Amino acid sequence: MLPSMLRRIIKNRRSSKRTSKETCTLIVKEGLRTKEIFFGKVKITALIDSGSTVSLLRENTSRRIMDPTKLSKNKMLLTGIGEAQVTTIGSFEHKFKIDDENYSLTWHVVPTDKLKFEAVIGSDLLEQASISFTKEGVKFNKYENHAQLMQISAEYLQEELDLRHVENRQIKKAKS
Numbered sequence: 001m002l003p004s005m006l007r008r009i010i011k012n013r014r015s016s017k018r019t020s021k022e023t024c025t026l027i028v029k030e031g032l033r034t035k036e037i038f039f040g041k042v043k044i045t046a047l048i049d050s051g052s053t054v055s056l057l058r059e060n061t062s063r064r065i066m067d068p069t070k071l072s073k074n075k076m077l078l079t080g081i082g083e084a085q086v087t088t089i090g091s092f093e094h095k096f097k098i099d100d101e102n103y104s105l106t107w108h109v110v111p112t113d114k115l116k117f118e119a120v121i122g123s124d125l126l127e128q129a130s131i132s133f134t135k136e137g138v139k140f141n142k143y144e145n146h147a148q149l150m151q152i153s154a155e156y157l158q159e160e161l162d163l164r165h166v167e168n169r170q171i172k173k174a175k176s
Contacts, residue, residue, distance in 0.1 A: 033138045037119065038097040039065045044118045048138050050131065052122035054078070057107040059089055061118040066092055076108060086114045101142045103128050 033048045042064050054076070062068070071090035079085050088108045095104045105124060125131070125140075132139040 033133055034117070035098060035121070035138050035140075037121070039094060046119035046121045047117040048131065048133075049120050050123050050126075052120055053124065054108050055105045055122045055124055056088075056115060056120040057109050058112045058115045058118055059109050060112045062092075062107070062109045065094060071109060078108075078110075086110055098140050101129075101140065103142070 034045050035048055037044050037046050044061060056078075057065075062071070071092055073090055075090065076088045077085055078088065088110055091106050091108045093104060093106045095102060097103070103125065105121075107119075129140045129142045132141065
């Protein structure tokens, strides 16, 4: 294009009275909170998005993890910012590791061109861990499901034990 033609186009654009504005957004991946996760030996970088109610996986990434024929045929219509919509291809449940801790999520697979990250971990992970966002990065604190056991020794009790709250008859009999 000749410089004189370019000047004319710029001048015409400036003089035209448009009411709509065009917006351009640049997403810089370095500033976002991501975490490396492992599906067996397959390493993936996942965006941590506490505003997403489901966890997502790009289709090309899902093929590295599982057989595509095992994908659930259940599809979801997801709506995001600006009412942008994408329909999932299907879903599957799979175990993975973050910071050497085991987790399991239902992953919703989306077309490769619809997701800039290999994966997005949503707020559904909050059922298994708390998430802290710090200057150093993202920290996951897995909830522990330890049963708390207590041993009560009643050898030196002089009074009779009140066992009305114990429902198991064998225990009641053994302690009476």
